[in-house]
Amino acid sequence: MSVPAIAVYTSPPGAVHAPPEHDASSRGPAPCAAAAPPSAAGSHRHAGGLSCLFSSPSAAPRATAHEELGALWHDRSDEPLVAPAAGFGGGGYSYPQSSPSPSPLKLRDHLHRSPASLFHSPPSSPASRSPSVSWLAGRERDRLFSSFVRNALGSCIDYAPVTSLPLGVPAAAGVDAAELAFELDENLSEAEPSCERYAHELLAGAQARHRIFRDELVVKAFFEAERAHRGQKRASGDPYLQHCVETAVHLAKIGANATVVSAGLLHDTIDDSFMDYDDIFRLFGAGVADLVEGVSKLSHLSKLARDNNTASRTVEADRLHTMFLAMADARAVLIKLADRLHNMKTIEALPMVKQQRFAKETMEIFVPLANRLGIASWKDQLENICFKHLNPEEHKELSSKLVMSFDEALLTSTLDKLDKGLRDEGISYHSLSGRHKSLYSIYSKMIKKNLTMDDVHDIHGLRLVVETEQDCYRALDIVHKLWPRVTGRFKDYISHPKLNGYRSLHTVIMCEGVHPFEIQIRTKEMHLQAEYGFAAHWRYKEGGCRHSFVLQMVEWARWVLTWQCEAMSKERPSALASSVGVRPPCPFPLHSEDCPYSYSQQCNHEGPIFVIMLEHDKMSVQEVPANSTVVDLMERVGANSPRWSPYSFPLKEELRPRVNHKPISDPNRKLSMGDVVELTPALPHKSLTEYREEIQRMYERAPRAACALPLAGSLRRAAGGGSIVSAVAVAASSSGQRREAHGVSRRTGTGPSGVRPQGIGFEEGAAAAPQAKDQEFRIGAALEPPVVLFRAGCLQRARPAAHGKPEHGPVPITGGALVGSVFWPGLTVGLL
Numbered sequence: 001m002s003v004p005a006i007a008v009y010t011s012p013p014g015a016v017h018a019p020p021e022h023d024a025s026s027r028g029p030a031p032c033a034a035a036a037p038p039s040a041a042g043s044h045r046h047a048g049g050l051s052c053l054f055s056s057p058s059a060a061p062r063a064t065a066h067e068e069l070g071a072l073w074h075d076r077s078d079e080p081l082v083a084p085a086a087g088f089g090g091g092g093y094s095y096p097q098s099s100p101s102p103s104p105l106k107l108r109d110h111l112h113r114s115p116a117s118l119f120h121s122p123p124s125s126p127a128s129r130s131p132s133v134s135w136l137a138g139r140e141r142d143r144l145f146s147s148f149v150r151n152a153l154g155s156c157i158d159y160a161p162v163t164s165l166p167l168g169v170p171a172a173a174g175v176d177a178a179e180l181a182f183e184l185d186e187n188l189s190e191a192e193p194s195c196e197r198y199a200h201e202l203l204a205g206a207q208a209r210h211r212i213f214r215d216e217l218v219v220k221a222f223f224e225a226e227r228a229h230r231g232q233k234r235a236s237g238d239p240y241l242q243h244c245v246e247t248a249v250h251l252a253k254i255g256a257n258a259t260v261v262s263a264g265l266l267h268d269t270i271d272d273s274f275m276d277y278d279d280i281f282r283l284f285g286a287g288v289a290d291l292v293e294g295v296s297k298l299s300h301l302s303k304l305a306r307d308n309n310t311a312s313r314t315v316e317a318d319r320l321h322t323m324f325l326a327m328a329d330a331r332a333v334l335i336k337l338a339d340r341l342h343n344m345k346t347i348e349a350l351p352m353v354k355q356q357r358f359a360k361e362t363m364e365i366f367v368p369l370a371n372r373l374g375i376a377s378w379k380d381q382l383e384n385i386c387f388k389h390l391n392p393e394e395h396k397e398l399s400s401k402l403v404m405s406f407d408e409a410l411l412t413s414t415l416d417k418l419d420k421g422l423r424d425e426g427i428s429y430h431s432l433s434g435r436h437k438s439l440y441s442i443y444s445k446m447i448k449k450n451l452t453m454d455d456v457h458d459i460h461g462l463r464l465v466v467e468t469e470q471d472c473y474r475a476l477d478i479v480h481k482l483w484p485r486v487t488g489r490f491k492d493y494i495s496h497p498k499l500n501g502y503r504s505l506h507t508v509i510m511c512e513g514v515h516p517f518e519i520q521i522r523t524k525e526m527h528l529q530a531e532y533g534f535a536a537h538w539r540y541k542e543g544g545c546r547h548s549f550v551l552q553m554v555e556w557a558r559w560v561l562t563w564q565c566e567a568m569s570k571e572r573p574s575a576l577a578s579s580v581g582v583r584p585p586c587p588f589p590l591h592s593e594d595c596p597y598s599y600s601q602q603c604n605h606e607g608p609i610f611v612i613m614l615e616h617d618k619m620s621v622q623e624v625p626a627n628s629t630v631v632d633l634m635e636r637v638g639a640n641s642p643r644w645s646p647y648s649f650p651l652k653e654e655l656r657p658r659v660n661h662k663p664i665s666d667p668n669r670k671l672s673m674g675d676v677v678e679l680t681p682a683l684p685h686k687s688l689t690e691y692r693e694e695i696q697r698m699y700e701r702a703p704r705a706a707c708a709l710p711l712a713g714s715l716r717r718a719a720g721g722g723s724i725v726s727a728v729a730v731a732a733s734s735s736g737q738r739r740e741a742h743g744v745s746r747r748t749g750t751g752p753s754g755v756r757p758q759g760i761g762f763e764e765g766a767a768a769a770p771q772a773k774d775q776e777f778r779i780g781a782a783l784e785p786p787v788v789l790f791r792a793g794c795l796q797r798a799r800p801a802a803h804g805k806p807e808h809g810p811v812p813i814t815g816g817a818l819v820g821s822v823f824w825p826g827l828t829v830g831l832l
């Protein structure tokens, strides 16, 4: 999908590519981003090309108080006034065979077409919730695949797209206004007369770049975004609105429709303005509101992950990527990516330390997402910017070398020469494209294979897609006649396919005696396999073994979206559509038997679910089987611990685990992909006092028998901060025998019970002496009903120093320590 050739060279002879911006007249029934012939002015390369690699943002560094990236930056974009159509590839060129006078230069930026361009959204969605319910309330999503596929398919085919209309054209001309769940203003150009001048200029600038910014819905979104962010500034000092517009422009460039572009304009309103879901729903309908909300959720999760460094752990990073794709409408991921792309492009406005933090997070979370979605140009740009901030020295050195070695004109002349050679020999081809490798891709390859830059032979690369296998070999002969080949670099993956099924001919030739060029030759079928099948490029790049359901999930989305794109392209029936016939995508979860793109015929829709778990302020991404409940998760993380036994479900609401910030009333509530489960609720101080009093009363009535029940979260809270690391206890039976021993450790309390003591002198379950009398609490005889007797003792605050002494001395346990006991229905608790 990241390879543009399919999208660009499926034209019939003389076909004219679609214009760069949305063309209202060609939108129905569902416009797909067609490649455009950029004018000379529009031949600017956006994606991962040299201009991107070596540009230095103009905005001066400035500190900011905000944490979230989106609230931070802005700089003036270097976008051309007339932008080319959705440009995807880093430094890509392509060459339609039959175009009368094809200039590869003019075709650049149209190579890496993406399924993302297919995210044509509906004005409303059956998946939408009612306006008054927050996502935090836990929209009941189904299992992984039903959720994911609904999102993926919903993005494309469930709904009629919002038609892009010129300003002033009534909505009814394109969309049945009665279908809209919201009102469109009669005359939007007059709707916001109070706007400042810069805002009008911003809108006019965007409209000059993409016609979709004249769409009524988009104009309305623009003015609402202006109202919502009025007065807000980026770290660079620029108006916040500019970030919203640039985010939307990125989306417009890849062919997103009015709903997505509108949501792009409004993407920060829920988090950073007075607007909430209901406001957006009322003004724009569920289609836009759900997307904005989806972006908001993704932002929260990625911030959580950033704060916890979650994505630096490979397994959890992998789960995050999958979860992000599966939990939200894929278009929300797309908007989040566009938001991040603009933020990264303007990252210079931030202090160095933040630049690095965000670069790291981007590399760990967002680059893989762009890769999976097949948006190669965004991936390249993000990688290159991150590279610059994470490895500034290497970046500097390599970029100066690349300036020397990369020859843009050579790429186009090589394309020309091959095109002519093929024509002369009467070999027709489906597509011919070229790309230069992105800086970061070169760097990674050098590191991975321990190469010098001179040893990287595919800095310049051409790809030829022909009709038949025989044509592959004939074309190869022509290539070898036109240029001298580099010995030892020819690979015949047609006769000897790779283990993953990848097939192609590869050769490296020498242009003008000094520049190696990698040339790949394949048939359409081979190409489709290399893009969408088992040997798909994203998987080749990610490497490693993935859950089959993850493979299936990503593939399904790409397959569906690509089909939609190709099949909807009226101008140019594509290779994809023609090779599979014009038919709807395979109905999930079954690919048809002859579907060449399925990893397996049947997707496992009982795949695992990923949820975010917060315990003691620590975030982790947990994988649980489909249909798991909250109790399942509690038992799993607290294996062997009485704390999370079925009896431990708290009676008091504020002590209960929370799902998506709401205490749950039913422990058997099913978990959904992307749920945020808090197992240790943050108790308000007032509650602690109340519990202490309650426990005191219970104690006064209670017999002296109990079992130990320390609770790390409560203890930490009780001590008034996040510093307590341990507490000790001795449990003894009525006969005086010690039965159990528990401690509490906030930092290390993640043993089976979650309360394993550290550095205090005994292990959980072991009989051991307490370190100090004050730290003792006893368990009496009667365990039925259990009664807990706490000795108000001491907790060790902060890290015990190496010499064993606590840093700040003992801190008395307050009632909060006993809160844990209330988790146990029927339990009597008391203080000694």
Ligand SMILES: Nc1nc2c(ncn2[C@@H]2O[C@H](COP(=O)(O)OP(=O)(O)OP(=O)(O)O)[C@@H](O)[C@H]2O)c(=O)[nH]1
Pocket (backbone or CB within 6 Å): 457, 458, 491, 498, 500, 502, 506, 530, 531, 535, 536, 537, 538, 540
């Ligand atoms: N989609 C896909 N592309 C592949 C796969 N294997 C190789 N390629 C493409 O082919 C290029 C060259 O691959 P090879 O000829 O095997 O070369 P190599 O052994 O990786 O070493 P280099 O020639 O240094 O890149 C890669 O850079 C990819 O673009 C695959 O499994 N799937």
Ligand SMILES: Nc1ncnc2c1ncn2[C@@H]1O[C@H](COP(=O)(O)OP(=O)(O)OP(=O)(O)O)[C@@H](O)[C@H]1O
Pocket (backbone or CB within 6 Å): 002, 003, 376, 433, 434, 435, 437, 438, 441, 445, 458, 460, 461, 462, 463, 518, 519, 520, 537
């Ligand atoms: N010779 C080529 N001609 C045209 N496009 C290519 C060529 N080689 C790779 N591409 C495409 O360029 C994009 C960027 O690929 P990139 O250079 O990062 O990796 P790669 O060359 O495929 O792999 P590696 O870095 O392992 O050699 C991908 O979409 C890829 O399919």
